[in-house]
Amino acid sequence: MSIHHKMLGVATMLYLLVFFLHILYFSLKKEKIHSAIWATLYGAIFIHTLGLVFRWVESYGLDMGHVPLANYYESLIFFAWSVTFMLIVMRKKIPYPAITMCASLASLFLMGYASISPSVDRNIQPLIPALQSNWLHIHVITCFVAYSAFVISFVCGSLYFVEWKGVVPPKKVLDDINYRSVVIGFPMLSAGILTGAVWAHYAWGSYWSWDPKETWSLITWIIYALFLHARLVRGWREKRIALISIIGFMSVMFTYFGVNFILSGLHSYAT
Amino acid sequence: MLGTVVKQGATPEEYLALYSENTYKIITLFGLDDAYHAPWFIALIALFALSLVLCSLRRLTLFARETKVVMLPGEDKLLKMDLHSYVPEKDFDEVLGLLTRRYGLAVRDEQGVVLEKGRLSRYGVFIIHASIIIILAGSFIGLLFGYKGFVTLKIGETKDRLVLRGKDPAEMPLGFAVMCKDFKVSFYPTGEPKDFVSTVEIVENGKIVAGKEIRVNEPLSYKGIRFYQSHYGSTPVFFFNVGGERVVLAEREAFRKNSLLLMVARYERKVHDFGPGVLVAYLDGNEPKATWFLKNVDRLREQNLQGIKVNLNDIQERPYTGLEVSRDPGVFVVWTGFVFILFGLYVNFFVRHRRIYLLKTAGGPLVAGTALKNKGNFDKEFKKLLEEIHVHTP
Structure with missing residues (x-):
């Protein structure tokens, strides 16, 4: 077991700790615990980042140096990282433990799945020629930043339907944060699709090949475009917006997991 | 959505292997085998573009009125x-x-x-919608005036046509010739390919006008036609000795010596446990016959066909490189749309x-x-x- 696996393991434990701290907070309601939650989250992302950097460095030692964004395991780990990153970016806008709890639970799930599932290859793998491009970084980063913004949007959309006084933030707040995260996610997804298209033009000879992943990312893009139009043009709020954000996230999940497992295509590196 | 479930652009045989005949009839009726080029799909896109144009026009008139206000x-x-x-x-x-x-x-x-x-943020939505129209226009230009195909080249080989992709593959002249000077593959210690490179030269009117090492992610572009490294493989060549004459044949190539006409019909890397072998077809009078030559079996390496001694000296694998060829004059229009849409999104949401x-x-x-x-x-x-x-x- 390499050092980066251990560090990522520690990060996973910290995400678990974040979850327990939330439970503690909800039962005791002490402001100190709330600060501890954030301190742990900062610690987690620090170790998590170090883990990614060590993996990166080790890949050079193995003579196949590449940024750890290239296979399914690495994408899961980076997905978890970007969810936490998004929490920290939006920290001022989301001082609500219910949201941080659900989002860090998502990170915990992703990390746990990545490190436990027998179907995930955790070794550093060589970079196949198609992935040897500088577009890899920008494409993967923009896509996962978008995905993680949609995680927050989904959390808000789902919490909207949960009635739990003192735990779930007010509905208006949820609606507002939902919108804000889509405002980050949508341009990022657009950038992800466009950088992917430019890359595809150089690697596959066509900027759009209707590959299942491409098609589903377009479907996701259309759903979030509808979200924005419904809100900004039709003036939809709260319940219906929450519903669209849930549908949108289902589409994100299918684009990420579903397409990898069910449909074959040009993006099949990630399985 | 359906397009991701039904495999796209495959041959009828592939579909019939997957679906029943009736299902296949339904698939072709609705164009689901090539849904993204089916008339109804293009009509939908056109309708979408039209609504975008109308929407943008309305916005423009609003702007015109607003500046006076x-x-x-x-x-x-x-x-x-x-x-x-x-x-x-x-x-x-x-x-x-x-x-x-x-x-x-x-x-x-x-x-x-x-x-x-x-103030720019007021135009954000307009910029976004206009760029989508630009992108669609660019892709339409590509659809009308572009093409996609491939060439396969052995080392030293020169070709001046490409094979178009589609339901019925057709050949098309390139307008110049492309020559493969060299092709190399390198592997990781794990056995996965690390890099494949074709050294290619473009020959026009007998002169070398361009050259490049084409790698995956590093295509060659000449006169708007782009060559991409897409795959590689190898084809066998057969070294025969036919009645004292050295003959080099590729698969499906024929050779005539006196009354003997022979052709390399089929190559097997492993014929049972006897190693590589090749099926040679020849005419016995008017009757077609075939016989196996096995490289590693002495008795089958040398045979008498029509009284002429035929000897299989060697079989060698010759690598070839597969280059994807495409021309898309709409690509710069699409790029322009991309730049504007990102600018529009930024202006709309962050200004x-x-x-x-x-x-x-x-x-x-x-x-x-x-x-x-x-x-x-x-x-x-x-x-x-x-x-x-x-x-x-x-």
Whole structure:
């Protein structure tokens, strides 16, 4: 077991700790615990980042140096990282433990799945020629930043339907944060699709090949475009917006997991 | 969505292997085998583009009307705005001087001024929609005037046509020739390919006009036609000795010596346990016959066909490189659309249009402000501005 696996393991434990701290907070309601939650989250992302950097460095030692964004395991780990990153970016806008709890639970799930599932290859793998491009970084980063913004949007959309006084933030707040995260996610997804298209033009000879992943990312893009139009043009709020954000996230999940497992295509590196 | 479930652009045989005959009839009826080029799909896209055009036109007329409307409202209207405040005992010009540090002047008359920031954000939606139209136009240009195909080249081989992709593959002239000087593959210790490189030269009118090492992610472009490294493989060549004459044949190549006509019909890397072998077809009178030559079996390496001694000396694998060839004159239009759509998204979501009004009234200068989006932030900014006015102006 390499050092980066251990560090990522520690990060996973910290995400678990974040979850327990939330439970503690909800039962005791002490402001100190709330600060501890954030301190742990900062610690987690620090170790998590170090883990990614060590993996990166080790890949050079193995003579196949590449940024750890290239296979399914690495994408899961980076997905978890970007969810936490998004929490920290939006920290001022989301001082609500219910949201941080659900989002860090998502990170915990992703990390746990990545490190436990027998179907995930955790070794550093060589970079196949198609992935040897500088577009890899920008494409993967923009896509996962978008995905993680949609995680927050989904959390808000789902919490909207949960009635739990003192735990779930007010509905208006949820609606507002939902919108804000889509405002980050949508341009990022657009950038992800466009950088992917430019890359595809150089690697596959066509900027759009209707590959299942491409098609589903377009479907996701259309759903979030509808979200924005419904809100900004039709003036939809709260319940219906929450519903669209849930549908949108289902589409994100299918684009990420579903397409990898069910449909074959040009993006099949990630399985 | 259906397009991702049904495999696209495959041959009828592949479909019939997957689906029953009736299902296949339904698939072809609705064009589901090539859904993204089916008439109904293109019609849908056209409809979508049309609605975007109409939407954008409506917005343009709104802009045209709006620019005439920007004017300084009266005191009563400013007082109705959420954010407003009198700054009595302050000098109008001093306040104006402070405000213009952060805001641009939009209107000025004797009574007061309108200042604003982030006006561009009003055009954000228009820019986004217009860029989608540009992207669709670009892809349509590609659809009409572009093509996709491939060439396979052995080392040293020159070709001046490509094979078009599609239901019935056809050949098309390139307008120049492409020659493969060299091809190399390198592997990782794990056995996975690390890099494959074709050294290619473009020959036009007998002259070498361009050359490049084509790798995955590093295509060669000449006269708008792009060559991409897509795959590689190897084809066998067979070294025969036919009646004392050395002959090199590729698969499906024929050779005639006197009355003997022979052709390499089929190659097997492993014929049972006997190693590589090749099936050679020949004519016995008018009757076609075939016989196996096995490289590693002495008895089958040398045979007598029609009284002529035929000897299989060697079989070698010759690598070839597969190059994807495409021409898409719409690509730069699409790129332009991409740049504009990203700019439009940025302007629309991250630039905020804010207006500040400054009016001379009997009770001293009156400051008021409006913002369309993110009012909370503007609240704070407005309060800060007022503070600054109080502190920094006489």
